[in-house]
Amino acid sequence: MSGDAATTAATTAHRATKIDIRNVRKSFGSKASGSKLVLDDVSLRVGEHEVVCLIGASGSGKSTLLRCINLLEPIDDGAILLADANGLMVDISEPGLDPDPVRRRIGMVFQSYNLFPHMSVLHNITLGPTKVLRQPKAAASERARELLERFGLADKADAYPDQLSGGQQQRVAIVRALAMQPELMLLDEVTAALDPVLVGEVLNVIRDMRGQGMTMILATHEMGFAREISDLVCFLKDGVILEAAPPAKLFTAPDHPETAQFLQRAIASGRR
Template sequence: MKHDRGEGPGGPVLAVEGLWKSYHGAPVLRGIDLSVEAHEVVCLIGASGSGKSTLLRCVNLLETVDDGTIHLDGVEITDVRADPDDVRKRMGIVFQAFNLFPHMTVLDNITLAPRKVHGVARPEAEERARELLDRFGLADKAGAYPDRLSGGQQQRVAIIRALAVRPRLMLLDEVTSALDPELVTEVLGVIRELKAGGMTMILTTHEMGFCREIADTVCFLDGGVLLERGTPEEIFTDPREPRTREFLKSVLDARRI
């Protein structure tokens, strides 16, 4: 793998340059450039189908890219010699579907990757898991099975499972969209705590108020193009692009109905 960019300590955690991705000849991502600094929270917003989830899947190497590069701490992870499994050890990704193993307890779900992928001894993995469960208000659920948990609790477990491997970067893909409104708050609280702890994160969300609160940088994707980026104040108060203004107006009008 290439180590020629010189990032790492003091450089961006993630650098995406000229990223293209198509499905069956139809472009989904069109020349995306994105840089994420250590401890930065980047929110991706845009209509469904704009490419937000695909971008996260490319960063995690769940999708192959057609053109462009992705660097993690200065190392090109899109290099053909890169080991995707090794790269994924350094990232946590959480989807809108919880993807918990139904036949495993909460504790076993959380400790599986540390033990099987990272080689952590069971006692150490379980100690870490219990610390995280306690931190996020689920200490009494270690022995429960996923079907005994609410949707909000399942999503918190999914986030804890990703945190258990001590990731360099967290990717959160619409983690509240499958939840009933009253359960959204508890999951957003977890993300707030992650930000307070300095976790580097990229998240996609339709929760505009939360995005404005949590993000350091907001990126608006439209038709696979990163059309505009800026601080929450810039994007939500005075966006430059007419398409950004149109999108935000439609989202906010829908919330008033």
């Protein structure tokens, strides 16, 4: 899709919708101090089990969009609808709505892992399930150990975050989000802080999640990975989804010259 992003949602279209972002606008600042439009009429529909990558230059609005979806930022206009257990689309962006039950259903992982340094890996992972989901401690620990095993971290359960590599910490952060059994995962440049050798192990975790059918929206500068993993890639520029297309199309024959320019620059800077 190119051009008319204002009226046509970027969409993966062929599955039941999990999240529907409709004409979202978001500004920062105030009229007095000068306000800046950071998301300008963004529409995006993501189907169940689908993976969407957001790409675009620094400052284009990728993190802001993810933060709006997770209700960390209120939107100024538009709506964000999330499918409930029966597939019914519920507006989660209504002002005054309690964000906590929604956030419980959406996992978010950031570039900086944000693990609690004074807690063991196992404790970091079981904290949410026991405190928020009120799972019994034994059941939460068992599930946490299963997840650690699945991601090659079984021997790290009792370690503290500062005893782990960056890649291991990021994998623990992803496991911590998964332990909450989210319906949707938002991943914001989860490999950006890592040495190239450690990037691969985190990308493997994301591949695995995809294989398990997790619905995901990722902001990434890893073009090769976006190409491999996405059902849909959205190119953002100045808060607008300038172009959204399956990777085979967007990376080989983009409609928009600015997409092509961005990709050329990304490749030139080694972000393939």
